[in-house]
Ligand SMILES: [Ca+2]
């Protein structure tokens with residue numbers, strides 16, 4: 001029965017209208033071992049998260065404000081990661097566990113903001129980003145028990161940079177490097193439908209704070225410091241429209257198990273024993289459609305101040 005329901009949901013995910021844009025033509029592939037996409041575990045998920053080790057998907061929804069052309073509007077940045085969790089054993093508190101998380105950045109999407117312009121983050125960037133290691137504390141296994149992570153420190157196009165050091169502003173700065181190996185400084189993003197390319201460097205600092213929902217899901221909010229500099233652009237207009245500040249709304253995260261254990265869905269669609277970014281892109285559409293990790297629409301109230 002669970003498989004039947006799942007197949008129906010997957011078909012719905014395939015046929016949903018997603019508007020226009022270069023990321024909107026993706027479909028859930030049909031590469032499951034049984035030809036039917038991800039398969040749910042045999043048992044229903046347990047209420048308690050007593051065995052967190054395994055592979056999860058992390059969904060981040062970062063609410064920012066973009067100021068340009070005399071306007072200040074919400075710009076949401078969504079990022080999807082694979083997370084391999086190791087259980088390091090009991091922590092200091094009663095029932096507490098220490099976890100190690102190995103994160104791999106897979107894909108990122110940005111909502112349209114000023115003048116309906118979208119920033120596109122090419123999927124190939126993920127191939128050049130190193131994995132990140134974080135620790136986390138799970139205060140207990142029952143729904144409502146707290147979950148905290150150490151800080152996720154990520155950079156685009158920067159060789160070395162301090163936590164708060166001002167970012168380079170020129171391509172000739174020795175801290176800048178061509179991380180996505182396309183011959184342009186920093187990392188290349190695309191604005192609009194090929195309106196222009198921007199060559200950027202960026203630093204993000206993220207810290208998760210959430211709680212257990214059930215045996216296969218943790219949800220909560222996160223703090224995010226985002227610094228971004230456009231080093232060069234193919235049109236000068238595109239270089240200026242990038243002042244990003246935090247919004248008035250909370251950032252949201254969802255961590256959901258995707259390895260088939262404990263009643264979770266299994267997104268190792270090609271059965272090679274690993275869940276890669278191609279499979280995360282399928283999981284992303286599936287959980288968006290299922291309502292588990294669904295990107296919300298920008299809110300006009302987010303940046304009114
Ligand atoms: Ca580059």
Ligand SMILES: [Ca+2]
Nearest residue numbers: 268270272274
């Ligand atoms: Ca796989």
